Amino acid sequence: MEYSEIQKANMLVKVEFIKQNSVTTLNFSFKGTVGITCDRCTGDYDMPLEGKESMYLKHGEPDESTESLIVLPHGESEVDLTKYLNEFIIVALPSRRVPCELDKEKYKCDEETLKKLNDFAVEEEPEPPSDSNVWDELKKIKFNNN
Numbered sequence: 001m002e003y004s005e006i007q008k009a010n011m012l013v014k015v016e017f018i019k020q021n022s023v024t025t026l027n028f029s030f031k032g033t034v035g036i037t038c039d040r041c042t043g044d045y046d047m048p049l050e051g052k053e054s055m056y057l058k059h060g061e062p063d064e065s066t067e068s069l070i071v072l073p074h075g076e077s078e079v080d081l082t083k084y085l086n087e088f089i090i091v092a093l094p095s096r097r098v099p100c101e102l103d104k105e106k107y108k109c110d111e112e113t114l115k116k117l118n119d120f121a122v123e124e125e126p127e128p129p130s131d132s133n134v135w136d137e138l139k140k141i142k143f144n145n146n
Contacts, residue, residue: 004090005090006034006035006086006089006090008034008035008046009032009033009034009035010033010046011030011031011049012030013028013029013085014028015027015081016029022058022059023056023057023058024057024058025054025055025056026054026055027052027054028052028054028055028084028085028088029050029051029052030049030050030051030052030085030088030089030092031050032048032050033046033048033049034046034047034049034089034093036093036099038097038098038099038100038107038110039098040098040109041109041117042110042113043109043110043113045099045107047093047099049089049092050092051089051092053088055070055084056069056070057069057070057072058071059071059072059074060072060073060074070084
């Protein structure tokens with residue numbers, strides 16, 4: 001997908017359709033790897049990922065669709081599941097993506113990048129001026145103008 005966070009993936013996806021009277025249950029299972037960028041060193045890695053999700057499908061008014069329910073117009077028999085699968089994979093990704101914390105033997109952070117980032121790191125933040133000092137300075141200006 002053009003504007004997706006996921007630009008590289010190698011996933012095996014299985015979709016099980018369970019037809020009932022008026023609703024079809026879609027059970028998704030996916031397993032594979034997703035290309036991510038390390039939050040620490042910005043290196044590219046293939047992170048293993050797997051998950052299971054379910055959705056429901058029925059015919060009716062498409063305006064009735066929700067996050068877990070796809071409503072197709074009467075007479076339609078095809079549905080594009082691409083965007084739903086993309087969302088399932090994005091939600092399954094960890095919020096903190098530092099692969100070397102998961103498996104230090106398999107994933108190595110880019111030490112050169114880490115050194116460069118540390119060169120730009122600020123050791124201590126300067127203390128912001130207190131509000132009373134600002135007001136004192138403003139009072140001096142006010143009284144000097146009179």
